Amino acid sequence: MGDRRRPKEWVMSNVAWIGLGHMGIPMSKHFVDAGHEVRGVDIEESARARARENGVEIVDSVREAVHDVDVVCTMLPSGKQVTEVLTGPDGAFAHMPAGAVAVDFSTTGIETAEALGAQAREQGVGFVDAPVSGGVIGAEKGDLALMLGGDGEHVTAVERFTKLVGEYIVHVGPSGRGQAMKVVNNAMMGVGMAVSCEASVLAQRLGLDPQVFYDMVLRSSGDNWAFRNWFPLPGVVATSPASHGYEAGFMVDLVAKDLRLAVELGTEHDVTMATSQTAFELFRRTSEAGAGTRDLTALALELGAKVDPPAAG
Ligand code: NAD
Numbered sequence: 001m002g003d004r005r006r007p008k009e010w011v012m013s014n015v016a017w018i019g020l021g022h023m024g025i026p027m028s029k030h031f032v033d034a035g036h037e038v039r040g041v042d043i044e045e046s047a048r049a050r051a052r053e054n055g056v057e058i059v060d061s062v063r064e065a066v067h068d069v070d071v072v073c074t075m076l077p078s079g080k081q082v083t084e085v086l087t088g089p090d091g092a093f094a095h096m097p098a099g100a101v102a103v104d105f106s107t108t109g110i111e112t113a114e115a116l117g118a119q120a121r122e123q124g125v126g127f128v129d130a131p132v133s134g135g136v137i138g139a140e141k142g143d144l145a146l147m148l149g150g151d152g153e154h155v156t157a158v159e160r161f162t163k164l165v166g167e168y169i170v171h172v173g174p175s176g177r178g179q180a181m182k183v184v185n186n187a188m189m190g191v192g193m194a195v196s197c198e199a200s201v202l203a204q205r206l207g208l209d210p211q212v213f214y215d216m217v218l219r220s221s222g223d224n225w226a227f228r229n230w231f232p233l234p235g236v237v238a239t240s241p242a243s244h245g246y247e248a249g250f251m252v253d254l255v256a257k258d259l260r261l262a263v264e265l266g267t268e269h270d271v272t273m274a275t276s277q278t279a280f281e282l283f284r285r286t287s288e289a290g291a292g293t294r295d296l297t298a299l300a301l302e303l304g305a306k307v308d309p310p311a312a313g
Pocket of ligand 1: 018019020021022023024041042043044047075076077078081084085105106107108132133134135136249250251254
């Protein structure tokens with residue numbers, strides 16, 4: 001993968017990677033495979049251990065990770081953590097070389113990205129919001145969709161890095177525009193997943209064979225991305241987390257965060273977001289029932305899906 005994408009003018013870079021979870025692990029591996037020196041930071045030992053196995057050099061602090069890099073990549077749960085690691089006296093902006101660029105692949109919302117863009121400018125470094133779509137499988141394949149917000153010069157400067165993980169990469173506009181695109185997309189994905197879960201449970205109650213139901217919907221008008229890739233009943237789509245004990249994947253708490261961001265933006269811009277609100281409430285209920293860190297397909301269990309053997313947890 002790394003070699004195929006290595007351009008003729010390839011140069012090795014030092015890279016900092018902060019946030020080595022479900023997405024950060026496979027994404028950072030593409031950077032290692034491409035021959036870059038990747039220094040990683042994560043608060044969880046299990047994440048650090050997995051990254052180490054992939055060839056990431058684990059360091060103890062953001063400061064140590066970023067002091068001589070060309071690019072700082074973040075893939076963290078939400079805007080709160082991204083702001084924590086990028087700003088403040090111990091944050092990346094204060095210690096990365098002038099002219100280096102921070103690329104935030106996380107979903108943080110528009111306000112966070114705009115604030116980080118302004119702060120980066122004040123501190124003489126670059127910032128690009130670069131939320132991604134395509135899930136863990138897209139991260140593993142390196143063919144994510146990337147929605148970039150930031151100054152053109154910074155977007156261009158990090159192109160050789162974003163290409164390592166993304167296949168469809170669009171510079172949407174200034175800081176925050178990538179997040180705007182992502183929040184709208186994920187409102188559609190979250191609603192798609194919610195209706196796919198309830199429809200699959202109903203199909204099960206009606207005695208429809210899950211495989212027959214899945215194959216028919218794919219050729220019918222109910223098809224959607226979440227249904228196709230993350231069919232929420234086990235044993236039909238091998239790569240769906242539902243076929244792996246509902247282990248994330250994409251956690252319930254993260255899709256709830258994305259839907260909340262969409263509903264808040266709807267309120268701010270006077271747009272009715274009724275289906276996003278309902279989907280948010282369903283995922284929040286699933287989280288409150290104790291499944292916040294399971295995959296979002298676990299909503300089907302909350303809605304009464306019968307799985308055999310019973311899912312763990
Ligand atoms: P995750 O929770 O699996 O990974 C986040 C990692 O960040 C964890 O390993 C956690 O320990 C680490 N972390 C948290 N706070 C930290 C801190 N202060 N310093 C260092 N490390 C810290 O989440 P994920 O599924 O990898 O998602 C990451 C982001 O990507 C989220 O914003 C999510 O909405 C978005 N996203 C996820 C998917 C998906 O399918 N999982 C798809 C598209 C976008």
